[in-house]
Amino acid sequence: xxxxxxxxxxxxxxxxxxxxxxxxxxxxxxxxxxxxxxxxxxxxxxxxxxxxxxxxxxxxxxxxxxxxxxxxxxxxxxxxxxxxxxxxxxxxxxxxxxxxxxxxxxxxxxxxxxxxxxxxxxxxxxxxxxxxxxxxxxxxxxxxxxxxxxxxxxxxxxxxxxxxxxxxxxxxxxxxxxxxxxxxxxxxxxxxxxxxxxxxxxxxxxxxxxxxxxxxxxxxxxxxxxxxxxxxxxxxxxxxxxxxxxxxxxxxxxxxxxxxxxxxxxxxxxxxxxxxxxxxxxxxxxxxxxxxxxxxxxxxxxxxxxxxxx
Amino acid sequence: xxxxxxxxxxxxxxxxxxxxxxxxxxxxxxxxxxxxxxxxxxxxxxxxxxxxxxxxxxxxxxxxxxxxxxxxxxxxxxxxxxxxxxxxxxxxxxxxxxxxxxxxxxxxxxxxxxxxxxxxxxxxxxxxxxx
Numbered sequence: 001x002x003x004x005x006x007x008x009x010x011x012x013x014x015x016x017x018x019x020x021x022x023x024x025x026x027x028x029x030x031x032x033x034x035x036x037x038x039x040x041x042x043x044x045x046x047x048x049x050x051x052x053x054x055x056x057x058x059x060x061x062x063x064x065x066x067x068x069x070x071x072x073x074x075x076x077x078x079x080x081x082x083x084x085x086x087x088x089x090x091x092x093x094x095x096x097x098x099x100x101x102x103x104x105x106x107x108x109x110x111x112x113x114x115x116x117x118x119x120x121x122x123x124x125x126x127x128x129x130x131x132x133x134x135x136x137x138x139x140x141x142x143x144x145x146x147x148x149x150x151x152x153x154x155x156x157x158x159x160x161x162x163x164x165x166x167x168x169x170x171x172x173x174x175x176x177x178x179x180x181x182x183x184x185x186x187x188x189x190x191x192x193x194x195x196x197x198x199x200x201x202x203x204x205x206x207x208x209x210x211x212x213x214x215x216x217x218x219x220x221x222x223x224x225x226x227x228x229x230x231x232x233x234x235x236x237x238x239x240x241x242x243x244x245x246x247x248x249x250x251x252x253x254x255x256x257x258x259x260x261x262x263x264x265x266x267x268x269x270x271x272x273x274x275x276x277x278x279x280x281x282x283x284x285x286x287x288x289x290x291x292x293x294x295x296x297x298x299x300x301x302x303x304x305x306x307x308x309x310x
Numbered sequence: 311x312x313x314x315x316x317x318x319x320x321x322x323x324x325x326x327x328x329x330x331x332x333x334x335x336x337x338x339x340x341x342x343x344x345x346x347x348x349x350x351x352x353x354x355x356x357x358x359x360x361x362x363x364x365x366x367x368x369x370x371x372x373x374x375x376x377x378x379x380x381x382x383x384x385x386x387x388x389x390x391x392x393x394x395x396x397x398x399x400x401x402x403x404x405x406x407x408x409x410x411x412x413x414x415x416x417x418x419x420x421x422x423x424x425x426x427x428x429x430x431x432x433x434x435x436x437x438x439x440x441x
Contacts, residue, residue, distance in 0.1 A: 202394075205423065208441065223393075230420040233383065234399035235441045245392040268399075 087190055167219030174220065174242040183249060184215060184222060184241060194264050195255035197277050198226060199284075200239045201248040208237050209252055209281045211274045214263040224249075227267060229276045234268065253280040311386045312341035312401060317352065319402040321382065321421075322414030322436075325369025326405060328353040329379060341381050343388050343421075344428030349379040349403065370413050371405065377413065379403040380430055382421040382437075396422060396441060404433050412436065 128147035135141055159165060175181055182188050192198055192212060199209040210226030213236070220242050227236045239246055266272045312318065312331050320326040329349035334341040341347050354373050371377060383398040390396070398420070405413040412433055421437040434440060 202392075206439075230439055230441055231418070233402075233420055235420060236397045237441070238387075238395035240393045243393055245394075 091190060164219075170220040171242060174244065180241050180249065183251075184217075184224070192224075192249070192251050193255070193259065194262060195259035196251055197253040197274075197280050198224065199248075199250045199252050199281060200224075200226065200237070200246055201250075202239075203245045203247055208239075209277050210235075210237065211264070211267060211277060213265065213267055227274070229273070234273070250284075252277070252284045312345070312347060312381050312384065312403075316401065318349070318379075318381070319400055320349075320351075320379070320405060321402045321419040322404045322412060322417050323355075323368070324377075324405045324412075324414035325354050325356075325371045326351040326375075326377075327355045329377075329403060329405070332376070335378065342386065343381050343384055343424040344430055345381050346406075347379055347381065347403075349377055349405065351375045351377070377405045378408060379405045380425070380433060382417075382425065382433065383419075384422070388422065388424060390424075396424075398422070398441075 128149050131144045131146040131148050133142040133144060155162070171181060183192055185191055192215075194212050194214060196212050197209060198212050199207050201207040208226060208228065210228035212224055213227050214225040216223045216225070216238075221240060222242065223238050223240045225236060225238050227234060229235070239249075241249060264272075267274060313334065314331060316331040318329055318331065320329050326349075328351075330352050331341070331347050332350050333348040335346040335348060337345070351371050351373055354369055354371065356369065381401070381403050383400060383402040385398060385401055387395045387397040402419065402421075404417055404421075407413055415436075417433060417436040417438070419438070421434065421440050423434075423440045425431070425434045425440070
């Protein structure tokens, strides 16, 4: 289709991108433009059209929110541009696979019920044996009235990793779409990472935005630490990501370079403190509004609420 | 964890800048957000470093005064019923009278939302924001 396609793919492979992701990229979008900026614009367009058709989850929001910033990045760092383009193509693929996953999820809850610990009544229903005293005549032992019950089946044998199962079950219950798990999963390249600015919307009060200093991974108790500066005072909040009171977690701003530590406690010191992140939140809102006004038909209910709040 | 001798910032316009905790009222453990304690004004707002100097007339309290106060921010983490936790970078308080009314008329700075649970909504409504 495009004469420049072989040249560009060779550039991409040279720049250290994964070949399989590149393959997805080529198959997902049927052209390879010569100019990275143009590629981004085209991807943007295709993404916007998809937004009209589908109600997307919070995982996809950050990508929608950063068109202007990305252009800046590409002007400065060509590698960063490719990174973002690849991220977008990945998210498109995710969108497809996620719709399939959502079809298959309703079958899961009955399966989990079947694997639950069996009730104790099954063991009690078995006919009891009676204790027998052997006598000198082996053919005629004394049969006593004492019933001997077999021990109940071992729950430990049936469920060798009960705690792991329990955590998985609770996560299924609290995160039905799997979006929250994906947002913080280590295997997801688009996951939120320490150093990103996140916004947590709770069921009461204002949403809290702040730099993510740490992700405490502990099954269903997985929590994030956000830090912001309000009225010149540093405020830190821990949020459980699977908590029912947490309505949404959004990535406001991605750290341009990966943080080389898992816990960014040095950001409490004045030298490394990000300070107030309200300007990032504002930029994110403005960028998101551009899309929400265009794609009025495909908006979800929650977005409407957000736009009203402003 | 506010206890005997803890120094806190006073964030209202009563005139006190830094107060010292002398007693936690009504409990035998340390004070947290929303708890009441007896405070001694150690430094007043507008006072020069040379000494007492001439404090501004707006100050309702002066150095050495003993007042009651409410903790509004703590450096120690405070857990909420839903499992979220809040922590501030400093310890701060607001002076109140013995009847429980705030001495100042405005609060400068963020305060903890625990004040609502502890029935200090008057302070909460004076604050510019709560976290």
